[in-house]
Amino acid sequence: MRYLPLTDTDRGEMLARIGVNTVDDLFADIPSNVLLKAPLDLPRRKGELEVERIMSRMAAKNVPASSVPFFVGAGAYKHHVPATVDHLIQRSEFLTSYTPYQPEIAQGTLQYLFEFQTQVAALTGMDVANASMYDGSTGTGEAVLMAHRVTKRRKAVLSGGLHPHYVDVVQTLSKMASDDVVALAPDVSATEDLLASIDDSVSCVVVQTPDVFGNVRDLKAIADKAHQHGALLIAVFTEVMSLGLLQSPGSMGADIVVGEGQSIGNALNFGGPYVGLFATQSKYVRQMPGRLCGETADADGNRGFVLTLSTREQHIRRDKATSNICTNSGLCCLAFTIHMTLLGEAGLKRLARINHANAVKLADQLAGVKGVEVLNQTFFNEFTVMLAKPAAEVVERLAEKGVLAGVPVSRLLPGAGLDRLLLVASTEVNTDDDRAAFVAALKEVL
């Protein structure tokens, strides 16, 4: 077996040193009626070539985003990732290291976490960011729990523009923790009256911008009303690229900003692994979940970095911890920070403009197709269209024609009576040819 260095001679010598006859003597605590005598009914070992064949056969049954005109978004986005990013995250010293519990030999990880935290704080317009969460949706669940700790209240109000799967994650967690959730009805055109739901019993208001239907939302009035009632504003994003072009949630009064960072540096990966971004104000830092990296000095006075404020965490506080979280999204967060460093301020802003420009072009072209109505007044790189036919059916027909057109709202919100709505995303990867193919195929299908 290519991964196992011990030879049978080694094994014999080692058993002798230990003073037992067989390896099963070391498993003597397993009840004998439970100890397996023969290998389980699974295939035997295979060489690299054979494994590659099997895996490649399964991979070939999927349609990669790069192989077709691709407009699918709703929380995960197809972007181009520079070759440098994937090379660097495969450096052994990054790939095969552990959580930096021994900071003297983990400064590489710790320094990039410190740089990552600074980048995320700047992007979101907040004082402080953590070293990442699993993804945007679980981060949103954690943000709600944090707001409950800060306000000592237990009722969250969720905007109808919040991604329905994020709503489900928050509701699952809240139901289990016996907390209250008021989830407003799906709000396609950003006309809901969130202000009316805010009173002195509310711990937090959770608002996504751009929202799941693509609308860009102004958070200032919501922040003001929330603060008047002692509640926090949690601002959520699923497309971090938008922060290159839009006012930061922090500048609009958000108390916690949380979202999905996949778009920068990370592949689609059929839904994971991704990287959750999480930022807040300094005054709440001790109520924050997740890992934090901080600056300090070593015994020689040299600058260095360590994990810090760990008294919030489960390995110290056990059942009194701010969260049960144990890891961050290390390598995905490395990919994020490398890509962001390559882009820089100038590159990020330009890339965001390209995304917006492509989406505007697509929206205008789709609006010219009979049976299509673009519903958004505002959007960044994703918007909602109303079709003359059920969107799920249209998407299937378009897939048969080699165009992956978007996400039917009915897939996210079955039974909500929104069957003719389609979410369409366009990023820098889309060309004029892609748009032309989409429009032509749509005309045939509608």
Added chain:
Amino acid sequence: MLNRQGRPTAAGEAGTNAHPTFTGNKALAQIEPLIFEIGHHETTGVDLDEPEAFTPRLGGLERKEAIGLPGLSEPEAMRHYVRLSQMNYGIDTGLFPLGSCTMKHNARLNERMARLPGFSDVHPLQPVSTVRGALEVMDELSRYLVTLTNTTTVALSPKAGAHGELCGMMAIKAAIEAKGEGKTRNVVLVPDSAHGTNPATAALIGFTVRPVPARDDGWVHVDDVKKLLGPDVAAIMLTNPNTCGLFENQVVEIAKAIHDAGAYFYCDGANFNAIVGKARPGDLGIDAMHINLHKTFSTPHGGGGPGSGPVVLSARLAPFAPVPFITAENGVLTLVEQAKDATEQPFGRMTAFHGQMGMYVRALTYMLSHGSDGMKQASEDAVLNANYIRASLADLFSQPFGDKPCMHEVLFDDAWLKDTGVTTLDFAKAMIDEGYHPMTMYFPLVVHGAMLIEPTESESKASLDLFIAALRDLAMSAKKGETERFSGAPYHAPRRRLDETRAARTPVLKWTKPAPFAEAAE
């Protein structure tokens, strides 16, 4: 060997006193500033053309202020991150005996497979008809996990071990509520030796934690559990093999007692890697167990994630598995994102999409490579390696529960360091100078000055022999009172010991631009 001028060098010509360097660098050990100190907001390492003029649709919410992000050109970025990487210790650097963390070899075949465009470049919400192969991977991985554990089903979506614990405990809570006992059963038994995530998870969803006290033999006793059981107990969270490196030898009796009391058995599967192919947790009576794909099935730890924590469930909990899950309809795999009928009672949703697909691909690649025979051999070698270290150090190091066989990790305490002036922490830092990553220290909490060593199956006998010799040399040194070797360690790492107290007292959690002339004003 000739140098550039064609003049041979000889070691005898070299002086002995190193001059401090002008740059502060030490040859390959380079000092690397922060990106904020070397980058510029106008610099970019990505070539993009400005789009043609268009009318924005942002509703007047355009960003007006600068963000404050530096950029680096591609060569600068490459050098920055390569230099950072060189300050890190990884499995590929050397032996990484971090107990309970399972730092085994990460095969690069797994990386290559995860990067096949058919896996890495597919969207979680593209039509199911275009992702049949992705569903096949998930289904095949599920089949392996269910077979290896002899359970009924698996919830794949949890994003890490602690997230898997949460999933398993939520399934238990849902099952209890379905029986109408939600109000009365609100206590979870957790041994003192458990990972901190266990009590944190239970508390997160409203359970009260009732500790199971530790015994002096390292095992959880069924009699102790029985004393704590009652109509208020929802579950036990038991790690097996446990964090003391022992297989819970009364686990079958404990499972029976738990079930007889109407409660559920949550098993923390962090140490499943010791018994893959040797015993099936389902045969031991577990109801739920998370499996850290990043431990047992070798997906890379990546400096702290991403992990992946699928949860296997018994028949009693299977109906409560969260969405999404995969089913076969007329032989065709399909993805269920919402409950369809009354036989399904999913307790909800753990995450936006379908979990860590990238990790599923890597783990399945590991399983196919090893096969049932290789996985069994891996468990045996892991246990053999740990016991070899135990047997080779038993005369110098003290074991809290006596000298008896361990599973895949061996636990020492610090009794043998008494009166040497050397602490477990010092000893660990001195291991760094010898070129080793330290073992897990001060965990489990039930053991004083714990040192938990897990070599994994990836180490050769020669590697173990050198490691053992190094630890014996350090131990002799400590016993001889050579405290300086320990108290100042590490001496040879990229950094000396770091001031964690200062970091926590005055937290500096991001870079801020130094005020101009600040130094002059001081």
